[in-house]
Amino acid sequence: MEKTIKQDDFLVNLFSLLDETFDNTHGIYLDNDTSLFRTLETVSAKEASIPVGGKCASLAAQVAHVNFYLEVLERYVVHHDTSRVDWGEIWRTVEKVTPEEWDALRNKLKETYHRIEKIFHSNEVWNEDSIGGSLAIAVHTAYHLGEIRQALCTLKK
Numbered sequence: 001m002e003k004t005i006k007q008d009d010f011l012v013n014l015f016s017l018l019d020e021t022f023d024n025t026h027g028i029y030l031d032n033d034t035s036l037f038r039t040l041e042t043v044s045a046k047e048a049s050i051p052v053g054g055k056c057a058s059l060a061a062q063v064a065h066v067n068f069y070l071e072v073l074e075r076y077v078v079h080h081d082t083s084r085v086d087w088g089e090i091w092r093t094v095e096k097v098t099p100e101e102w103d104a105l106r107n108k109l110k111e112t113y114h115r116i117e118k119i120f121h122s123n124e125v126w127n128e129d130s131i132g133g134s135l136a137i138a139v140h141t142a143y144h145l146g147e148i149r150q151a152l153c154t155l156k157k
Helices: 007-022 036-041 059-079 089-093 099-122 128-155
Strands: none
Touching (some): 007 036, 007 128, 059 099
């Protein structure tokens, strides 16, 4: 016998997790005002340009990487694009940012996320790929949010 879950139950939980990760905390797993967008609002371009721990990428690179990840998944979902991507390029190239570049990077991430969110809201067929991809976005972004928040604890001491 095949076990199934109600699609509406899954989607309510998925969208709550995504919203908490990116924008509005609901107390699922984050403290108030610690979502990605809320956290990034507190970061200056100068702070975003500092390499974390001496050997790690800057916070700007973390944000660029999250955006890149979303864009790669978007190309896969919308265009079935499975072409190879250079996952290391951002880590090698994104370092210091000006205040204007930092604002642009944060705005680009918001725009990309909102496009992905619309894709998921309009998706009528939830299968292994769409379920896995949507959960991967939440988990991957939460990982980088943790790295960003940990780095901020170090930077703001």
